[in-house]
Amino acid sequence: MDDVDERIGARVRAEREARGWSLTLLAEKSGVSRAMIHKVERGESSPTASLLAKLAGAFGMTMSALMALAELEEGRLLRVADQPLWVDPQSGYLRRHVSPKSASALNLVEIDLPPAAVIPMPAAAFRHKQQLIWVLDGALVFIEGAERHELSAGDCLELGPPSDCVFRNESSSTCKYAVVIARNG
Known part of the structure; x- marks a missing residue:
């Protein structure tokens, strides 16, 4: 799996855990299955733009903001x-x-x-x-x-x-x- 998928997965997990949400709660808020979220968080699935938008929306952020947190170094x-x-x-x-x-x-x-x-x-x-x-x-x-x-x-x-x-x-x-x-x- 591409390193970017692993970084995205780690960011999704970090956002979920920072809110104290279970996989089940994130699934309910985003409309994405619990199993798919688990695969994304483990870097086992390359998420689509639509799926990332749903997860980001559940966190109250844009897909771009979620991706920036996963991709970029400070500067x-x-x-x-x-x-x-x-x-x-x-x-x-x-x-x-x-x-x-x-x-x-x-x-x-x-x-x-x-x-x-x-x-x-x-x-x-x-x-x-x-x-x-x-x-x-x-x-x-x-x-x-x-x-x-x-x-x-x-x-x-x-x-x-x-x-x-x-x-x-x-x-x-x-x-x-x-x-x-x-x-x-």
Whole structure:
């Protein structure tokens, strides 16, 4: 199993244990089976973006924040060669963590979303967060609750109140976009 999967698993376990939660309680809060959480925590399964979003949402954080805690060393400079990459084994979604891990309340992530990829994110992952989506190249369909946003290169969308969301690439080309996240409190 990839070292990144082991680090993610260790971070999920640390977040769960810091809250005093059992596997069963995390399963109830996230909608992820107890058995799958156990496999993730042991680094025996490469989690999908959807699964990580559900776990992060249960912890009251974004998937990016959860991943940053698993991936990054402290510091103010993160060189491109050291920026952690993660690939969703289900969709091929490529995530590059761009921002350094510092005291800053900002988090910057670059995503390559392959053609036909669909990435659902639960509303719980957006609580207490302000988030912007900036399309760098290609086209992105972002479904926010019942609202559909069709974004092209250069477009930037601020998310509204937390709701279940879906990132979709309905085109035949990879879409590259940046996600900027600020903690509100």
